[in-house]
Amino acid sequence: MKISFTLNEKAVSVDADPATLLADLLRENLNMTGTHVGCDTSQCGACVVHLNGESVKSCTLLAASVDGQEVKTVEGLAKSKDELHPMQTAFRDNHGLQCGFCTPGMLMASIDLVNKNPEPTEGEVRDWLEGNICRCTGYQNIVKSVLAGAAAMRDGN
Amino acid sequence: MRSFDYQKPTTIEDALSVLSGEDAMVLAGGMTLLPSMKQRLISCETLVDLSAVPGLSGIAREGDRLAIGAMTRHADVAASDLVKETIPGLAALAAHIGDQQVRHRGTIGGSISNNDPAADYPAALVALGAEVETSTRIIPAEAFFTGMFETALEPGEIVTRVLFPVPDMAGYGKFASPASRYALAGVFVAKTGDVVRAAVTGAGPCVFRAPDIEEALNGSFTPEALERITLDGTEILSDMHADRDYRMNLVVVMARKAVETALKLAG
Ligand SMILES: Cc1cc2nc3c(=O)[nH]c(=O)nc-3n(C[C@H](O)[C@H](O)[C@H](O)COP(=O)(O)OP(=O)(O)OC[C@H]3O[C@@H](n4cnc5c(N)ncnc54)[C@H](O)[C@@H]3O)c2cc1C
Ligand code: FES
Ligand code: FES
Numbered sequence: 001m002k003i004s005f006t007l008n009e010k011a012v013s014v015d016a017d018p019a020t021l022l023a024d025l026l027r028e029n030l031n032m033t034g035t036h037v038g039c040d041t042s043q044c045g046a047c048v049v050h051l052n053g054e055s056v057k058s059c060t061l062l063a064a065s066v067d068g069q070e071v072k073t074v075e076g077l078a079k080s081k082d083e084l085h086p087m088q089t090a091f092r093d094n095h096g097l098q099c100g101f102c103t104p105g106m107l108m109a110s111i112d113l114v115n116k117n118p119e120p121t122e123g124e125v126r127d128w129l130e131g132n133i134c135r136c137t138g139y140q141n142i143v144k145s146v147l148a149g150a151a152a153m154r155d156g157n
Numbered sequence: 158m159r160s161f162d163y164q165k166p167t168t169i170e171d172a173l174s175v176l177s178g179e180d181a182m183v184l185a186g187g188m189t190l191l192p193s194m195k196q197r198l199i200s201c202e203t204l205v206d207l208s209a210v211p212g213l214s215g216i217a218r219e220g221d222r223l224a225i226g227a228m229t230r231h232a233d234v235a236a237s238d239l240v241k242e243t244i245p246g247l248a249a250l251a252a253h254i255g256d257q258q259v260r261h262r263g264t265i266g267g268s269i270s271n272n273d274p275a276a277d278y279p280a281a282l283v284a285l286g287a288e289v290e291t292s293t294r295i296i297p298a299e300a301f302f303t304g305m306f307e308t309a310l311e312p313g314e315i316v317t318r319v320l321f322p323v324p325d326m327a328g329y330g331k332f333a334s335p336a337s338r339y340a341l342a343g344v345f346v347a348k349t350g351d352v353v354r355a356a357v358t359g360a361g362p363c364v365f366r367a368p369d370i371e372e373a374l375n376g377s378f379t380p381e382a383l384e385r386i387t388l389d390g391t392e393i394l395s396d397m398h399a400d401r402d403y404r405m406n407l408v409v410v411m412a413r414k415a416v417e418t419a420l421k422l423a424g
Contacts, residue, residue: 001163018163018204021191042192048258054232057258060191062184064163065206109258130338131256 008076045132096145185267227266330414
């Protein structure tokens with residue numbers, strides 16, 4: 001079937017089997033490998049993307065379901081090669097990643113949180129990231145990064 | 158995942174007509190169905206995505222009842238001012254289903270149609286004495302949930318809305334499995350006039366009412382009333398996550414938490 005949607009503000013149209021998951025469509029058909037697949041069982045959050053501005057797990061979403069909708073992936077965050085999104089800068093500055101496998105999902109989930117709640121508390125950040133698993137950092141620096149990223153987003157950096 | 162014919166009907170009539178065909182299945186949020194299809198536990202010829210059918214999602218007050226459309230997502234119930242005003246215990250329950258990304262997709266209709274023995278909503282429906290409206294009839298919650306992953310739904314029948322009577326106060330206590338976030342034991346209590354109802358999820362093969370807890374709370378709607386309660390253990394599950402004795406105790410502790418929450422939310 002033909003699936004047409006907006007990906008990172010550009011129109012795309014792909015022919016795919018109806019059973020294709022969005023994560024696979026992005027990675028295999030569109031070569032957008034920034035979205036990671038960790039568990040493939042809806043648990044880890046490495047595959048989180050935005051669907052119409054809201055964070056969702058792309059390994060548990062049919063590509064067919066996003067027909068006519070807006071999708072944003074980690075590739076759509078930075079304004080240019082030299083200008084990262086403030087949340088990305090905050091993760092870099094605060095050592096919010098080690099191997100980086102969970103990072104795309106962490107970024108997409110965190111940005112959704114801050115868009116809805118510009119000044120989250122530490123507890124709200126931890127609750128919101130319940131579905132994002134990191135095997136490296138122990139979360140301390142991730143939470144620190146999100147709080148710093150939220151402040152930077154408020155300042156419009 | 159085995160392939161299927163994907164249909165996205167835009168009227169309820171079309172949805173029901175496709176569903177009346179051979180081997181057709183409903184897709185709501187997909188948070189349970191897609192993982193099961195990926196593991197090849199389930200497959201179908203035709204998958205009917207309900208997301209474009211108008212009128213299936215939304216929350217409205219109708220007289221003394223709160224009506225929630227089947228396709229209403231957990232995140233929308235959790236954030237709804239109307240739910241927070243009328244049944245704040247229900248909004249709080251929805252806010253703790255799975256994680257935020259699950260709540261952005263998962264729906265009340267999908268949750269109750271699936272009837273996972275550890276799902277949260279079934280406890281709220283049974284304790285509040287809700288009714289399930291389907292494409293053909295209205296089913297009282299207690300008759301809707303018939304067994305482990307089983308409901309009274311007939312093939313081709315879909316849930317359209319859930320109708321909740323508004324109680325005086327209600328609360329939910331849940332002990333979540335740290336890995337899956339499903340309930341190891343969850344208790345929903347609701348008080349309307351002199352009548353208290355309590356329903357337990359996660360602890361048995363299917364949601365059930367707890368007469369011992371209801372009786373104690375009918376005397377006095379306080380956490381202390383549950384201090385010396387022991388449950389009849391016949392329905393209580395025992396597995397690697399929690400054995401029978403531990404779960405039985407957990408049910409009482411969660412019931413106390415539910416009462417505390419109900420009293421707090423009622424101010
Ligand atoms: C990581 C994770 C954690 C979770 N944690 C919890 C938790 O803590 N508590 C909890 O309660 N749940 C939890 N869930 C389950 C979640 O709440 C699901 O949203 C829910 O079980 C299914 O809803 P859905 O809308 O996704 O339905 P789907 O997965 O689309 O459908 C589920 C089943 O219901 C049928 N169906 C769907 N809608 C209808 C309808 N309107 N009429 C008739 N049949 C219908 C489908 O055909 C299918 O058989 C979790 C899920 C995940 C992935
Ligand atoms: S890959 Fe999607 S949640 Fe883990
Ligand atoms: S940085 Fe390695 S999994 Fe999070």
